[in-house]
Amino acid sequence: MLGFIRQSIALSGANLRSLPRRAWISLSMVLSVTLVVLVLLGFLAMANGFRKTLSATGSEDVALVLSRGAFSEALSRIGTQQGHLIEEAPGIARTNEGAPLISRELVVPVDAVAQDGGKNETLSLRGISANGLALRPGLQISAGRMMTPGTAEIVIGARLAARYEDLNLGDTISFGRSQWTVVGHFTAGGSVFESELLADAGLVQAQFNRPNQIQSLRVRLEDPAAFDRFSAYVDGLDLGLLAQSEKAFYAAQASDISRIILFLGWPLAIVMAIGAAVGAMTTMYSSVSDRMVEIATVRALGFSRSAAFVATLVEALTLTLIGCAIGVALAWVGLDGWSASTKSGANAQLAFQLALSWPQALSAVVLALGIGALGGGLPALRATRVPLRAAMSGRA
Amino acid sequence: MTSVSYDIELNGVYKSYPLGKSRIPIFEDLTMTIPDGDFLAIMGPSGSGKSTILNLIGGIDTVVRGHVSIGGSMLDKMSTRALTRWRSEVIGFVFQFYNLMPMLSAAQNVELPLLLTDLSAAERRERVHTILDIVGLADRHDHLPSLLSGGQQQRVGIARAIASDPRILLCDEPTGDLDRKSADEILELLQLLNTKLGKTIIMVTHDESSTRVAKRTVILDKGRFVSEEIAQCA
Numbered sequence: 001m002l003g004f005i006r007q008s009i010a011l012s013g014a015n016l017r018s019l020p021r022r023a024w025i026s027l028s029m030v031l032s033v034t035l036v037v038l039v040l041l042g043f044l045a046m047a048n049g050f051r052k053t054l055s056a057t058g059s060e061d062v063a064l065v066l067s068r069g070a071f072s073e074a075l076s077r078i079g080t081q082q083g084h085l086i087e088e089a090p091g092i093a094r095t096n097e098g099a100p101l102i103s104r105e106l107v108v109p110v111d112a113v114a115q116d117g118g119k120n121e122t123l124s125l126r127g128i129s130a131n132g133l134a135l136r137p138g139l140q141i142s143a144g145r146m147m148t149p150g151t152a153e154i155v156i157g158a159r160l161a162a163r164y165e166d167l168n169l170g171d172t173i174s175f176g177r178s179q180w181t182v183v184g185h186f187t188a189g190g191s192v193f194e195s196e197l198l199a200d201a202g203l204v205q206a207q208f209n210r211p212n213q214i215q216s217l218r219v220r221l222e223d224p225a226a227f228d229r230f231s232a233y234v235d236g237l238d239l240g241l242l243a244q245s246e247k248a249f250y251a252a253q254a255s256d257i258s259r260i261i262l263f264l265g266w267p268l269a270i271v272m273a274i275g276a277a278v279g280a281m282t283t284m285y286s287s288v289s290d291r292m293v294e295i296a297t298v299r300a301l302g303f304s305r306s307a308a309f310v311a312t313l314v315e316a317l318t319l320t321l322i323g324c325a326i327g328v329a330l331a332w333v334g335l336d337g338w339s340a341s342t343k344s345g346a347n348a349q350l351a352f353q354l355a356l357s358w359p360q361a362l363s364a365v366v367l368a369l370g371i372g373a374l375g376g377g378l379p380a381l382r383a384t385r386v387p388l389r390a391a392m393s394g395r396a
Numbered sequence: 397m398t399s400v401s402y403d404i405e406l407n408g409v410y411k412s413y414p415l416g417k418s419r420i421p422i423f424e425d426l427t428m429t430i431p432d433g434d435f436l437a438i439m440g441p442s443g444s445g446k447s448t449i450l451n452l453i454g455g456i457d458t459v460v461r462g463h464v465s466i467g468g469s470m471l472d473k474m475s476t477r478a479l480t481r482w483r484s485e486v487i488g489f490v491f492q493f494y495n496l497m498p499m500l501s502a503a504q505n506v507e508l509p510l511l512l513t514d515l516s517a518a519e520r521r522e523r524v525h526t527i528l529d530i531v532g533l534a535d536r537h538d539h540l541p542s543l544l545s546g547g548q549q550q551r552v553g554i555a556r557a558i559a560s561d562p563r564i565l566l567c568d569e570p571t572g573d574l575d576r577k578s579a580d581e582i583l584e585l586l587q588l589l590n591t592k593l594g595k596t597i598i599m600v601t602h603d604e605s606s607t608r609v610a611k612r613t614v615i616l617d618k619g620r621f622v623s624e625e626i627a628q629c630a
């Protein structure tokens with residue numbers, strides 16, 4: 001056993017030292033693994049970043065009321081009468097004057113022109129009640145001021161302001177027939193709210209010709225424990241409405257969407273990995289034939305077949321690990337923290353940051369090792385079958 | 397009676413290689429004995445089977461029929477694993493093109509077969525030193541093969557072949573790629589290994605004058621020995 005290890009180390013070392021002889025083809029193998037790793041990490045970071053963004057959104061003491069079965073707010077409808085009934089629910093926090101802290105909200109898709117390329121993209125304009133701000137504790141004005149209820153003023157998520165035209169302070173932007181004045185930019189702790197435009201709900205209803213239309217109710221609860229009472233009351237009304245904690249709502253969306261990203265990403269990465277493994281196999285076969293005389297010679301000296309196998313596999317794994325390391329490093333430098341955007345549930349742009357994590361780097365390493373084992377296995381077997389006569393005839 | 401005698405015996409050896417669908421025989425019924433301590437030179441035209449004999453004796457090729465036995469071990473009965481191990485203990489190879497690992501230094505090349513022994517790193521280093529000294533390369537330890545002349549590379553090749561103290565050296569045209577002077581030095585070195593250290597040496601050569609260092613010379617043609625001469629002085 002000790003002998004086997006010593007033989008394997010000696011042959012692997014000699015192999016690796018002979019890599020410069022096969023520099024270009026080895027490099028192509030390294031880079032193909034780098035590419036696979038980058039694609040995989042791109043998807044993983046997207047899924048992760050998405051989850052992070054959504055899980056930073058929503059509080060436990062805010063309840064969200066939607067039509068039962070509505071996956072997103074866009075599909076939900078709440079009647080005026082229903083809204084009034086909800087106001088009577090137990091567990092709702094109230095202002096000093098006794099008014100319930102409820103925001104009637106609706107989201108309408110609007111078009112904005114992207115700064116780079118001038119493409120039209122869809123954003124979400126959310127109409128909120130005067131209380132809507134009190135229901136978003138993380139929300140802070142980063143420039144300008146809050147809009148005044150009853151006026152055609154909007155405030156804009158800070159991430160969007162830099163990416164679209166006409167969203168600077170003081171700009172007037174028109175959506176369809178309506179005109180809006182940008183009075184403020186806000187941040188919201190990295191949550192999805194940062195991807196929205198906020199305006200007065202009444203004005204949104206009026207300007208977009210959706211009188212009395214409400215999609216969701218946001219309700220501030222007395223405390224998180226009040227949710228059960230509140231939710232039971234909503235169920236008891238039997239109006240086809242469902243109450244969820246805001247946190248649970250976004251968490252569910254996050255896991256749905258990040259699962260979709262992973263469902264796309266893993267198969268793509270695996271198909272690419274198979275391609276890379278085939279390429280690696282070619283590289284490693286050529287390595288074996290390049291080292292044919294050397295292998296035959298050491299085998300003639302008495303080195304075992306298994307040592308020849310291990311040495312070849314070590315070469316393959318080393319190359320793929322180098323490729324993987326480069327991929328992870330590039331991803332970390334280039335992808336992590338990079339802003340991306342995607343369609344959110346309401347079919348509007350949602351900005352989020354790619355986020356890499358150690359477990360993801362580990363999956364990249366596992367994938368790379370898989371490529372190395374798959375691509376190096378058969379060539380390593382061939383290394384064990386090199387005819388020893390080759391030593392006699394071979395000119396090194 | 398102190399140690400086993402490593403006589404080499406080929407008995408009724410049949411060996412052929414596939415050619416297309418048929419097989420062309422190299423040896424149909426080859427029988428020969430090479431006693432322990434012999435220095436045998438083998439000559440003969442290209443394709444007559446000289447290398448094949450060395451391969452069969454060295455256990456890197458196998459007979460189709462017949463037997464190869466060395467010091468009582470029947471090579472044709474051994475498993476690949478056992479044969480590999482046996483080879484590392486009994487056989488040293490010297491190749492026409494040296495077959496050194498180009499990325500390893502002279503000393504590292506010589507150390508390779510010692511990695512198959514139980515010697516410690518210190519013992520290996522010591523042994524490598526002694527052997528490079530014997531072949532006259534004491535000052536070339538750390539040179540890569542590419543920095544050595546052909547004659548020097550072949551000395552490293554011989555040093556590697558004798559590093560683990562095998563009884564038998566198989567040399568396939570060891571001077572075939574060398575100039576006269578280097579060739580003579582290598583031949584003298586081989587003769588020394590035979591006379592002073594008692595190694596059995598079988599040397600294939602194309603060069604008649606090389607045979608002077610051998611004790612016996614056989615000429616092989618079409619798979620048969622056509623003549624044999626025994627050197628006057630041994």
Ligand SMILES: Nc1ncnc2c1ncn2[C@@H]1O[C@H](COP(=O)(O)OP(=O)(O)OP(=O)(O)O)[C@@H](O)[C@H]1O
Nearest residue numbers: 389413414422440441442443444445446447448449
């Ligand atoms: N692996 C092989 N497959 C098929 N034929 C082979 C193989 N090895 C050797 N031969 C054939 O066997 C015959 C003997 O080969 P061998 O190498 O023993 O000759 P040789 O006497 O060493 O020749 P040379 O002086 O050219 O080295 C040759 O005709 C050769 O073509």
Ligand SMILES: [Mg+2]
Nearest residue numbers: 446447448568
């Ligand atoms: Mg030959």
